[in-house]
Amino acid sequence: MHIDQWIEGVPPTSVYALIALIIGLESIGIPLPGEIALVTASLLAARGVVSPWWVAACAILGAVIGDSIGYAIGRRGGRPLFDRLGRRFPRHFGPEHLETAERSFHRWGMWAVFFGRFIALLRIFAGPLAGALRMPYWKFLIANVLGGVAWAGGTTLLVYQVGKVAEQWLKSFSWIGLVAAALGGVGSAWLMKRRAAKARAEHPEQSGGLSGEPMEPAAAPVESAVD
The missing domain is CATH 1.20.5 (Single alpha-helices involved in coiled-coils or other helix-helix interfaces)
Structure with a gap:
């Protein structure tokens, strides 16, 4: 069962906690489909199953807290942590993924944390990598909060509005x-x-055949007798 089908089967009152948990774990560094979960919950809100405000609030909370925990883990574990994760989970934490994320951080700094919210790869790496690279926490926190509000709140609002319009159109x-x-x-x-x-x-000569009436067979040719 896909994550979206699973969320739709959860009682409405539990959707908020589930969204905060999935997005929080993804922000810590665990590769989970947080964006799919958020879109699914926003569509449920468009159908009136849950409140869009609570979906957005729980998503923002999960994003900010998860990233902060990821930052603490990365600061404590440092580069050796990513080396171990790369050997164990090469599809998500391989050397090429880490190099791409590091280049983004060295080039953009705080903006890498902010815009990392909108990019699947950086969304997993943002917190732990910012801690491992010793980014000052106050800078990280500002970018983390702003990015979480823009991504979680913006995605919820956009999908909710699109869902309402699509429902009326359908x-x-x-x-x-x-x-x-x-x-x-x-x-x-x-x-x-x-x-x-x-x-x-x-x-008109074929009208008999077209109308379904039997057509008279053509007369057979008369053979001339040869003496």
Whole structure:
């Protein structure tokens, strides 16, 4: 079962805690589909199952707290921590992933933490790598909070609005589709009838066969006797 199907099966009151947990664990450095979970919860909010405000608040809380825990782990473990993770989980913490994240941090600093929220790779690395690189915590915290609010709050609001519009459109589409199907059926029948009438007018000798009436067999040729 995919993460989105799993969340939809959870009682509404537990969705908030689940969203905070998934996004928090992803922010610590555990590769989980936090973005998919957030989008699924936002769509549930668009359907009225849960509150979009609570979804956004729990997502922001999970992002900020998870990143802060990840920062503490990275600061304590340092580069050897990523080397061990790279050997154990090469698909997520391989040397090429770490090098890409490090280049982003050295080039952008605080902005790497902020924009890392919107990039799957940096979202996992942001907290632990900022700690391992000894970024001052106050700088990290500012970028962490701003990034969490922009990503979690913005994603929830956007998906919620799109979901509401799509829901209204789909309700209208059910009637539009029914009318279009009926008009299409009438139009197809009229077109086929017109083509059949045109064919009979152009080839009247074949009208018997076209109408389903048996056609008289042609008379056999009379052979002349040869003396």
